[in-house]
Every structure is written in structure tokens, then in C-alpha cells.
Amino acid sequence: MLAIVLIAVPADEATDDTPISIHANLQLVDQSQVTLNQLQELTPKSHIMPSISTSGIVSGYDVPTPDNLVRKNSAPTFKEHSITVKSGDSLSKVLSAKGISPQDIYKVSQADKKQKSLVRMLPGQILNFTTNEKSGELTKLTLIQNRLDSVKFVREEDQFTRTATSRIPEIVQTYKEAEINNSLFVDGLKAGISQPLIIEIANIFGWDIDFALDIRKGDSLSVLYEEKFLDGEKIGNGNIIAAQFINNGRTFQAIRFQTKKGAHYYTPDGLAMRKAFIRTPVDFSRISSKFNPNRLHPIFKTSRPHRGVDYAASSGTPVKAAGDGKISFAGKQNGYGNVVIIDHGRGYQTLYAHLRGFARGTKRGARVKQGKIIAYVGQTGWATGPHLHYEFRINGVHKNPVTVKLPNDDPMPKNDLKKYLPYAQQVVTTLTRSHSPAFARKLAALKR
Ligand SMILES: [Zn+2]
Incomplete structure (x- = not known):
């Protein structure tokens, strides 16, 4: 750097032409005080030969005179700090440890009092801040929340202004498929489908496929999902756009779609994948x-129809409401012991028997949501061991809870359906184009 200054000092700046004079000027620059920015300003803008501009002035190097450097030298210098937030850290704890005054800590928190990003900072997030080296005053603070989000506070006079920045990752659609020969997890992972993605796929199809009992060797699945990239590096997965499952001769397709009620999965025809009932309430x-x-x-050793199904489970296992509805009975009934009956409307009723006890709030007239814990497995009434006796009735007729065709959840509103159907067609086309020949053959065989 100094060499450049030596060479480039313009003749008119040097009042005395002797080398001694130049040397004396340079001594005014205290190297330890030259900040990085100033050094960068000294760097030639390019390595191309200096060119002569039309005005005849030599350009190509942009070099301040020693006088300039002396002047900059008296400007304030700053110190940069970077801290990774640890558990138990708070803003005031971190900043006061670095000598920041309580007043400055208060001022910066004031700028964040609505959003509370600083109050809610988490272990692993990074705090970068700058202080005036002489006065110790906080001049700038940045909380890097994750690779995408950061919040910056810049001092302006006696207060801080807050700016939040969010980077948007690039989204890439990715297609993967797997054939199940060992298990959903083993073969899914082998095909490069991550574990969280496999769990999501299992949840999407869990209404139609019992993953503990129904999976057969040779079943196949495929998934179209989003991958997120930042600066060319993968930073995570986004949503599953669509997924397919070929299970034991049946095929299921699910497509994600956002309505006012949120994002859910639908068949290509627009029926909800989610059913109005969970298959097994325990x-x-x-x-x-x-x-x-x-x-x-x-x-009794007499012919007595078993009009429900018995699920063996240890005493105290939670029992869930199979669907949304209203409790029409909760109490004792001879052989059933403690029993709960739920009315689901449209002629659907479910019954849960031999319960050890009821969950809080389980009483006649109470409304329940699908999946809510209503009671606990026991062996009250005529029972030889702890189990849940579960009945499913449609218009008073007992159906086999294991095989009954469960009604789909509330259908998509007509307005949404109009938008959904052409979109679904597009997604199905994308899927079809992505299939491996083996997957395509399997699908074709099923359609025949
Ligand atoms: Zn039973």
C-alpha cells in the first residue's frame, strides 16, 4: 500500500521535490489507524494500464494524497463484534458484557419494542454489532436469525432505526420415487427421500392406507416436492406438491391445494384426502x-353377534374421538361398562366401551373435535382383558369399523374447485412425465 502511495503522489502535492520530503509526509500515516476501508480505497481500481482520458488526465488509479489520509485519521474508528447467542443469553447480558451502556441497550430495544426480535432471540442466532472505539457508543447492531432472516438496527442521532431483511430462497421442484421391498422407511431413504418427507407422505395417505398392516412388498410411491436453495446450496425442503401411492393393487394420488381454510391434500377430482373419521381411535x-x-x-358361549371390533391395548391408553361430533352418552351401561357414544350428524354414530375412565370434559352434550382424547382404555363391564370395544353405526346399522368406507371430509367450496381442477390436471401431467418406465408400467397395469 505504501509503495503505491510513494509512486503515485502527484508532483503538485509535494511542495518539495526531494525524497526526504515525501518520506516526512508518509510518516504522518499511522498504519495501525488505517482502517480496512481506507486500505481498500488505496487499491488500484484495475490492473489495466492507466489510460488517457479526453481531458488529458491520467486515470485508472484512484489514490488519495497523504494529506487526505491524515484528515481521515482523525475520523472516529469503530470496533466490530460478533457473538453467537447461547441459551440463557439476553440482549442486555450480551451487550453489557461488551461494555455497552444501559442507555444504549435501552435505545436499541426501544426500536424493537413492537416486533420483539431481540427479546425472542434464540440460541445459535448471531449478533453482530459495532461500537465507537473511543466513546464505546453502540452504532449498529444486526441480529442474524437464520440464513434467510435478519434484523438491523442503525443509530441515527440518539435513536435506532430498525430494518428487517428476508432473503427468498430459490424453489426447485424435485421428483422421487421408491419401490418398497423392506419397509417404507428403508426403501424411502434409499431412494433419497428424507425421513421428514416420508412421515409427511405417510400422513397424507394415512386416511386410506394403514401403514402398519396394509403395506405389501412391491408397493410403490412417488413424490413431487419443493427444494429450497440459497446461493446454489440446498437449505431444506418446502411443501409436497403431490404424491402417489400404489398399495396392494390400489392407487392413490394427492395434490396440495391452498383454500381459505388452509392448505390440504385432495384427490385429482377435488375430494379431501382427509376423512371425516379416523379409522382407529386408539x-x-x-x-x-x-x-x-x-x-x-x-x-356366554352363546351365539352373540360381535357388532364392533376389539382393540387390545394396555389399560389407560387414550381413546380419541373418531370424528367431529357431539357426545350423546357418557356413563355406565351394563355389559359395556363405562361407555361413550358420539353423534356425528348425517346419521353417523360411534361407540367406545369398557373404558377405565373419562377424560375431562367428556359429558353428554359436549362437542368434540376429531382426535380429541375422550376416555381411557380399561376392562369395565363384561371384558376378559383391557381393550377398547369400538362400534361404527350408519343410520342405526352396525358396520365393520375396519372396512367401512369412511366419508371424505367436507368438500372443497365450488369456487375453489373451479380453480383447483385445471391446476390438478397440470400437476398430474407433471407427475406422468416424471414417472420412471417401471412406475408407469405399474400404474398402467392397475388401470387395466
Ligand atoms: Zn367387543
Whole structure:
């Protein structure tokens, strides 16, 4: 740097032509005080030979005179700090440890009092800040929340202005498919589908496929999803746009679509993937007694129809409401022991028996949402072991809860459907174009 200054000092600036005079001028520059910015200003703008401009002045180098450097030297200098937030850290803890005054900490928090990003900073986030080296005053502070979001506070006079910045990652659509030979997880991972994605796929199809019982060797799945990139580097996955599952001779397609009620998955025809009922209202170890209209009762040894299904589960296992509805009965009924009956409207009713006890709020007239815990598995009434006896009735007729065709959730509003159908067509076309020949053959065989 100094060499450049030596060479480039314009003759008219040097009042005395002797080398001694130039040397004396340079000594005014204290190298330790030259900040990075000033050094960068000294760097030639290009390595191209200086050119003569029309005015005849030599350009190509932009070099300040030693006088300029001396003047800049008296300007304030700043110190940069960078801290990774640890658990238990707060803004005042971090800043006061670096000698920032309580007044400055207060001022910067005032600029953030609505958004509270600084109050809510999390371990792993980064705080970069600048102080005036002489006065110790805080001049700038940036909270880097993650690779996309940061908030910057800049001092202006006696207060700070806040600016939030969010970078938008580039979204790329990616297609993957897998054939299941071992398990959904093993083969999914082998095909490069991440574990969270596999779980999401299982949730999308969980209404139609029981992943514990229904999966067969040779089942296939495919997924079209978003990958997020920042500066050419993958930073995560976005949404699943569409997914397909070929299970035991059946095929399912699900497409994500956003309506006023949120984003949900639909069949290409616009039916909700989500059903109005969950198939199994309890996490069970095995089915201990099937639905059987001509069963011999285990205690009475007489022909007594078993009009529900028994799910063996340990005592105290939570029992969930199979669908939205209103509790029409919660109490004791002879053989059933403690029992809950839910009315779901449109002629649907579910019954849960042999319960050990009821969850709080489970009483006649109470409204319940699908999946809400209503009671706990027990063996009250005529039961040989802890299990849930579960019945599913449509217009008073008992149906096999394991096989009954469950009604779809509320249909998409007509206005949304108009937008959805052409979009779904487009997505199906994209899927079809992405299929491997093997996957395409499997689908074609099913259609035949
Ligand atoms: Zn039973």
C-alpha cells in the first residue's frame, strides 16, 4: 500500500521535490489507524494500464494524497463484534458484557419494542454489532436469525432505526420415487427421500392406507416436492406438491391445494384426502376380536353377534374421538361398562366401551373435535382383558369399523374447485412425465 502511495503522489502535492520530503509526509500515516476501508480505497481500481482520458488526465488509479489520509485519521474508528447467542443469553447480558451502556441497550430495544426480535432471540442466532472505539457508543447492531432472516438496527442521532431483511430462497421442484421391498422407511431413504418427507407422505395417505398392516412388498410411491436453495446450496425442503401411492393393487394420488381454510391434500377430482373419521381411535397392539355378526360370545358361549371390533391395548391408553361430533352418552351401561357414544350428524354414530375412565370434559352434550382424547382404555363391564370395544353405526346399522368406507371430509367450496381442477390436471401431467418406465408400467397395469 505504501509503495503505491510513494509512486503515485502527484508532483503538485509535494511542495518539495526531494525524497526526504515525501518520506516526512508518509510518516504522518499511522498504519495501525488505517482502517480496512481506507486500505481498500488505496487499491488500484484495475490492473489495466492507466489510460488517457479526453481531458488529458491520467486515470485508472484512484489514490488519495497523504494529506487526505491524515484528515481521515482523525475520523472516529469503530470496533466490530460478533457473538453467537447461547441459551440463557439476553440482549442486555450480551451487550453489557461488551461494555455497552444501559442507555444504549435501552435505545436499541426501544426500536424493537413492537416486533420483539431481540427479546425472542434464540440460541445459535448471531449478533453482530459495532461500537465507537473511543466513546464505546453502540452504532449498529444486526441480529442474524437464520440464513434467510435478519434484523438491523442503525443509530441515527440518539435513536435506532430498525430494518428487517428476508432473503427468498430459490424453489426447485424435485421428483422421487421408491419401490418398497423392506419397509417404507428403508426403501424411502434409499431412494433419497428424507425421513421428514416420508412421515409427511405417510400422513397424507394415512386416511386410506394403514401403514402398519396394509403395506405389501412391491408397493410403490412417488413424490413431487419443493427444494429450497440459497446461493446454489440446498437449505431444506418446502411443501409436497403431490404424491402417489400404489398399495396392494390400489392407487392413490394427492395434490396440495391452498383454500381459505388452509392448505390440504385432495384427490385429482377435488375430494379431501382427509376423512371425516379416523379409522382407529386408539393405538392398539392387536385386534383381539373382529367384527362378526355370528360370533360365539367368549363369556356366554352363546351365539352373540360381535357388532364392533376389539382393540387390545394396555389399560389407560387414550381413546380419541373418531370424528367431529357431539357426545350423546357418557356413563355406565351394563355389559359395556363405562361407555361413550358420539353423534356425528348425517346419521353417523360411534361407540367406545369398557373404558377405565373419562377424560375431562367428556359429558353428554359436549362437542368434540376429531382426535380429541375422550376416555381411557380399561376392562369395565363384561371384558376378559383391557381393550377398547369400538362400534361404527350408519343410520342405526352396525358396520365393520375396519372396512367401512369412511366419508371424505367436507368438500372443497365450488369456487375453489373451479380453480383447483385445471391446476390438478397440470400437476398430474407433471407427475406422468416424471414417472420412471417401471412406475408407469405399474400404474398402467392397475388401470387395466
Ligand atoms: Zn367387543
